[in-house]
Amino acid sequence: MLHVVTAVIEHPDGTIAQQSREFGGFKRDYHALTNWLLDLHVELVVMESTDIYCKSIYAHLERAGIQAWVVNAHFVKHVPGRKRDMNDSQWLAVLARFGLVRASFIPPQDLRELRLVFRYRRKLSAMRASEINRLHKILDDGGIKLRGVVSDINGLSARAMATGLIEGKSIPALLDMARGWLKVRREDLQAALDGDPSARHRFILEHIHWHIEILERSLAQIDAYILAAMAPYQWAHRLLQTIPGIDQIVSALILIEIGDDMTRFGNADRIAAWAALCPANNESVGKRKSGRIGKGGSVIRYIMCECANSAWKTKSSLASKYKSLMVRKTHKKGHHRLGSQDDTADLPPLDTQNCVSRLAD
Structure with a gap:
């Protein structure tokens, strides 16, 4: 395991200096990395999301009090640059300095x-x-x-x-x-x-x-x-259970995936997009093309689909909406459409699109 790190430092006179170093993947290397960053008074660390490999280094930076962002590699690649480990680290530092990347959602420890x-x-x-x-x-x-x-x-x-x-x-x-x-x-x-x-x-x-x-x-x-383990989140845990199709275990699993602070997502639309539970926007010359959903948060999507499968079997407004959709939709499209904005406009506030965002109410 090799970690290539580039530090971009702006001096009081406006000059920019770069320092690059390589670190291994052991605990001692993580300590050396955090000490080096602390010596340089680094304010923000940006790293590409590499699944399980970035989790340990993120935890070390968090314990050292260094602000760290994990950014989606898909969005980083949309900004033209060069592809090599050392160049990648330099390019990430430049993108972060000019605010061209945003942090992914990382739940607390x-x-x-x-x-x-x-x-x-x-x-x-x-x-x-x-x-x-x-x-x-x-x-x-x-x-x-x-x-x-x-x-x-x-x-x-x-x-x-x-x-x-x-x-x-x-x-x-x-x-x-x-x-x-x-x-x-x-x-x-x-x-x-x-x-x-x-x-x-x-x-x-x-x-x-x-x-x-x-x-x-x-x-x-x-x-x-x-x-x-839900004791610190009791208020949110109980609130989620007021939604049809969500029981004690499922509400706990939802909180584990997204936490109880909805300000991180901004609004219901953003969290629905993050979970890939809304159709994609693909329109050109006034014509709607394929609105196939993206990958998104696969685990929360799996949980919410299970909730939808349970909700349509209950005696609720969601079940009634599902039955009306089934006249012209298939089963999967029917329970997925329960969360779309257009089809839930006539429902009371307890709708599936806002089921998670109700934590912010």
Whole structure:
């Protein structure tokens, strides 16, 4: 790992001097870098966003009390310049001096660390979904067609039946495990459970079932940890839960991604653009071209899409708007359009475009 740093220093007589140095990627190198910048009385440090590689050096600069900006490399490349490590550092210093770049949103340290917890939670959730899909496949391979009868293979009835299959119980015993509306579908259940699972099928099912239980316990522990960490943000945490489709965990995840200070974004339009939840502006000669959304903040977009999927199932004005949009839109376009300004103009203040910006109210 190599960090090339250029310091642009303006002297009282108006002359400009540049100093460039190279630093490694270890802790001792970061200390040397911050000490060098402090000796030069540097007021602002600008660095290109390089995913995980810029996080450690940003944290060291923050602890040293040096103001640091992380800028989007996409916007830096829009300003013509030369491409080489040393030239890149000099060019960034010049752009920062003339105000031609702007800082990206970097959450405070507490939320940055909570992001690590959330990312791990998301990975465990994906692993759990993958294991449930594998359970589907193994059951089908053994001739057990449960998913054609039950709505959720991971529900109470289906899990009890899967456990019974692993233990080798008879079909009548499995039918007695049905709960709720499944009790009236005994004939369909009997046909679905009449398969030929072998000992090896049961062996794999046992391990999948065991792994799903471990993942669910881990997710429960992580959720409890995240909710406990929301103590400093209780007012915003409760406020977000007043929006249809947002529960305790989701409101915590939103706060982890964007924080509770909406002044950093300026207004609702900017945060919607940052999250890539609004159509792009692409108009020429009075004609609207493709308004495909950009990449933006992929994680917050993922969270808000999940919220939209939940909101249209509630009894709220958002659900009513979704149903009216579904007359001429597909499902994905319908719940995405819930957040567009034109289609929510007739809704009360509790609309999805402003769901996050309500923190500033």
